[in-house]
Amino acid sequence: MNKKVSQNIAFFIFKFFGVLVIGILFSIIGFIGYNGIQVISWEFLTEFPKEGMTSGGIFPAIVGTFYLVVGSLIFAFPLGVMSAIYTTEYAGKGWIVRIIRIMTNNLASIPSIVFGLFGMALFVNKLNFGDSILAGSLTLGLLVLPLIIRTSEEALLAVPQSYREGSLALGATKLQTIRRIVLPAAFGNIITGLILSIGRVSGETAPILFTVAAYFLPKLPSGIFDQAMALPYHLYVLATSGTDLEASRPMAYGTALVLILIVLIMNLIASFFRKKL
Amino acid sequence: MHKQKIHRRILDKITEKLLTLSGALTSIIIVFISVFLFTEGIGLFNTPDIEEGYALYVNSENRIDNLSPEETKQIFDAEVTSWKAFGGEDVAINVFRLDAIFNFYSENELGENYELLPEKLGEVISREKGIIAFLPNEYAPQGLQVRKLETATVTLEDYFLGTDWIPTATPAPLFGVLPLVLGTLLVSFGAMIIALPLGLGVAIYLSELAGNRERKLMKPLVELLAGIPSVVYGFFGLVIVAPLVQKAFNLPVGETALTGSIILAIMALPTIISVAEDAMRNTPLGMREASLALGATKWQTIYKVVIPYAKSGISAAIVLGIGRAIGETMAVLMVTGNAAVMPTSFFESVRTIPATIAAELGEAPAGGAHYQALFLLGAILFVFTLIISVSAELISKKRHS
CATH class of the missing domain: 1.20.5 (Single alpha-helices involved in coiled-coils or other helix-helix interfaces)
Structure with a gap:
């Protein structure tokens, strides 16, 4: 009892x-x-902030975040997938893979502000990119690299060994097997990782604080060496350092909702791709 | 035909080399990050401990040879007013800054381009026995009765054991990281106290009690909790949690260590839940069945068989949760109030390491002492999280062997 x-x-x-x-x-x-x-409307999504960010919209922040997502994934996605191909297809099961995996985990556990410091020291100052979309994208790219590597690895490991053996038995080389058999089979799950990375990159603030983010810009960035506004930093500004905090609250709620919606939609699309397999 | 084959073989070789290289990518990045943090930061210990380009001068009859940054601050804040406190004679301290020269001389007397300024400064210092003057090197005072205080460099002790973080103080900025380290630990500790019972409870529920349908429903929701950007958590904390904390505990402000802990606890939950749940689900069915067959209830089986079996996985979950909490930046920056003082309770404002970097790096001139001090903070954070992630690795390794 x-x-x-x-x-x-x-x-x-x-x-x-x-x-x-x-x-x-x-x-x-x-x-x-x-x-x-209550704030989100067509105008909110397509206009510039007005009257000290107490009305108008968040269009430049949306555009900036879009550039950063594209910029960071252009270089992190191929590198991440290549790294995953190496560990799953080439490296075998020895100590090399173990070290690589530990390092990938370590990279994933490094706080985002440390990436911001590193990006500022290397890209902004040493390589002289200045506060720019290029510097911000590279910094964010390093940050999502472990996520892409891990999801791609899982995707590649999920491809049955018999596919590879069948291809090799027919006389295909290892690279041909990877290109024609393994990658197509793992495609859906690799894309899942890519989509989850989009959500991650859109929401990160600390890495872009000192590498690209601008408080306010009167026009859209015109090249990769320009500064840009970004959604998460814009929310931070609206919430903590606007000219009139109370009056900019509605703008902050709208921005926060857009951020959550991006993550929500990316998670939904990702789960759709995952199911299809 | 043959030629084509050779071509392809070369191309394949190149591709394989590239793949190998990208395999080493994460390791290379980690090495790069650690090298950069340390090289950018380590210069702090070669920087003089008072503002660059300035020096302190006293009357040569003064017996004091050098002052620590702490002592310099006490003098210029007028907390200490007699040289006796530092082992000198019982003479009142007279703080002198450059613009005070006009109390003694008119602009004409200093010469057209202030070329007489060093001489006149020397006269003032020679006259006043208790004076301490903070002057730029370009106007270094000249006179027989003038002595320049030796400047020491910032020491390891100043940095790691200092209890004041006042990087913008003149003449001697203080870079004591202790309040920041303790603030970080306090907030993370509070977060764990809240998140552990909650997270482990949910993990037990998901792995042992929930039906298949409930699990399928809840897992993506927990994932979603992990996906919400930290700045959104910070905003939520700022407008909802902080006022609640303020009202519930009747505090002057709601931005406290406790508020930070609550938000961090929510943010650490997904990590704790998913890692601990994985570990518990790995308990072999045979062990559970044996326990049940011996007459144990389901609950007894859970805490006598499943939890001990999953011990290392649960420990890994805890460690990873701490890691998540220690490194979090934006949310903490927005809700803890950021007072850089030694933390004494959960109901006061604190400042963490990541929040300090985020708040101050923008204003610190590149290469200056403040900039270097912030990079060293980054290095401390980096070492913290590296230790945490490696120990989580070791703990879960133990389970597999």
Whole structure:
């Protein structure tokens, strides 16, 4: 009897915790969603901020984030996939793979602000790119690299060994096998990683603080050596250092909602790709 | 035909070399990051401990040879008013800055281009026994009774054991990282106290109690919690959690260490939940069945069989959760109030290492002492997280062997 009671109490608590965590998630999304939906309109998405960021829209921040996503993935995606091909197809199972994997995990655990420091020292100052889309993209690219490597590795490992053996038995070289058999089979899951990276890059603030982000720009960036506004930094500015914090609150809710929607949509698309396999 | 084959073979060789190189990519990046953080930061210990381009001068009868940055600050903040406190004579300290020269001389007396300024400064210093003058090197005072205080460089002790972080103080900026390190640890510790029971409870629920459908529903939601950008958490903390904390504990402001801990706890939950759940689900079915067959209840089986079996995985979850909390920047920056003082309680404002870097790097001139001090903070953070991630690796290795 006693055993049964303590079991019931324990299980009730665990279930309550589960509900609580989901409740926290929904209260964050619900709160931002409820306040944000009242602000979001076509004008909000396509206009520049006006009147000290208390009205108008967030168009330049959306454009800036788009550039940063494209810029960072252009170089991180191919490198990440290549790195994953090396570890899964070439490196075997010895100590080399173990070291590579530990290093990838380490890179993933480095705080984003440290990437910001590094990006500033190397790209902005040493290589003299200045505060620019190029410097910001490279910094963000380093940050998502481990995510891309890990998801691509999983995708490649999920391809059955018999596919490779069949191809090799027909006389194909190892590279031909990878290009024609393994990569097409793993394609869906590799794309999943790419999409999740888009969500990650869009939301990162600390790495872009000192490498690209601008408080306010009156026009859109015209090249990779220009500064840009970005959604997460724009939200930070609106929430903490606008000219009139109370008046810019609605703009902040709208920006936060756009950020959450990007992550939400990317997660949905990713799970769609994953299921298709 | 033959030629084509050779061509392809060369191309294949090149591709394979490239693949090998990209395999080493993450290792190369890590080496690069650590080298850069240290080389950019290490110069701090070669920097004089008072503002660059300036020096301190005293009357030559003064017995004091040098002052620590801490002592210099006490003098210029008028916290200490007699030389006796530092082992000198019982003479009142007279703080002198460059613009005070006009109290003694008119502009005409200093010459057209201030070329007489060093001489006149020397006269003032020679006259006043208790004077300490903070002057730029280009106007170094000249006179027999003038003595320049030896400037020391910032020491390891100043940096790692200093209890004041006032990087913009003149004449001697203080770079004591202790309040920042303790602030980081305090906020992370609080986050773990909240997140551990919650996260482990949810992990047990997901791995042992939930049905298949509930699991399939909840796992993506937990993933989503991990995907929300930290700046959104910071914003939520700022407008919802901070006012709640303020009201609940009747505080003057809501931006406290506790607020930071609550937000960090939410952010660390997904890591803790997913790693711990994986570990528990790996418990072999046979072990569970044996326990149940011996008459144990499901709960007894969980805490006597599943949890001990998953111990190392659970430890890894805890360690990774701490890592997540220590390195988090934006959310903490927005909700903890950022007062760089030695933390004493959860109900006061604190400042963490990442928040300090984010808040100050923009204003620190590249290559200056402040800039270097911030890069060293980055290096400390880097070492912290490296230790954490390697120990998580070792802990989960143990499970597999």
